[in-house]
Amino acid sequence: xxxxxxxxxxxxxxxxxxxxxxxxxxxxxxxxxxxxxxxxxxxxxxxxxxxxxxxxxxxxxxxxxxxxxxxxxxxxxxxxxxxxxxxxxxxxxxxxxxxxxxxxxxxxxxxxxxxxxxxxxxxxxxxxxxxxxxxxxxxxxxxxx
Numbered sequence: 001x002x003x004x005x006x007x008x009x010x011x012x013x014x015x016x017x018x019x020x021x022x023x024x025x026x027x028x029x030x031x032x033x034x035x036x037x038x039x040x041x042x043x044x045x046x047x048x049x050x051x052x053x054x055x056x057x058x059x060x061x062x063x064x065x066x067x068x069x070x071x072x073x074x075x076x077x078x079x080x081x082x083x084x085x086x087x088x089x090x091x092x093x094x095x096x097x098x099x100x101x102x103x104x105x106x107x108x109x110x111x112x113x114x115x116x117x118x119x120x121x122x123x124x125x126x127x128x129x130x131x132x133x134x135x136x137x138x139x140x141x142x143x144x145x
Contacts, residue, residue, distance in 0.1 A: 022099045026089045033081045041074040049077045059119025079117030086110035104135050 040046040050073050060073070087110045090103045108128055115124030 020099065022089055022092055026085060029085045030082060033085060034078060037074055037078045037081065038070070041071060042069055046074060046077065053077070076117045076119075079113045083110045083114035083117060086113065104132070108132065
C-alpha cells in the first residue's frame with residue numbers, strides 16, 4: 001500500500017515537471033534576452049540600456065573580458081534583465097496555484113543576478129543569508145503536519 005502511494009506521488013511529481021509551462025517560458029525568455037542584449041551590443045543599440053543604467057546608482061566594473069564582442073556593460077545588462085525574469089517567475093509561481101512550488105532557490109538566483117548586475121554584491125550577500133535563515137524558520141513554523 002505504501003509503495004503504491006509513493007509511486008503515485010512520484011508519477012504526479014514527474015507530470016508536474018513535464019507540464020510546467022512557466023519553466024519553459026522562463027528558459028525561452030532567458031535565451032531571447034541574451035540574444036537581444038548581444039545583438040544590441042554588437043549593433044550599437046546597447047547604449048539605450050546603458051544610458052538608463054548610468055542614471056541609476058549602479059557600479060561599473062573595470063574588468064576586461066577576453067571576448068571582443070562582449071563588454072562588461074553587456075554582461076551587467078544581461079544579469080539585471082535575467083534577475084527581473086526570475087522575479088517575474090516567482091510572482092507567477094506565487095499567484096497561480098497550478099504552477100505553485102518552492103521559490104527560495106529562484107529567489108536566491110534572482111537576487112544574486114541582480115546584485116552582481118548592479119555591482120553591490122558585498123551588501124546583498126549578507127541579505128541573502130538572512131533571507132534564507134528567515135525562510136527556513138518560517139517553513140519550520142508553517143509546515144503542515
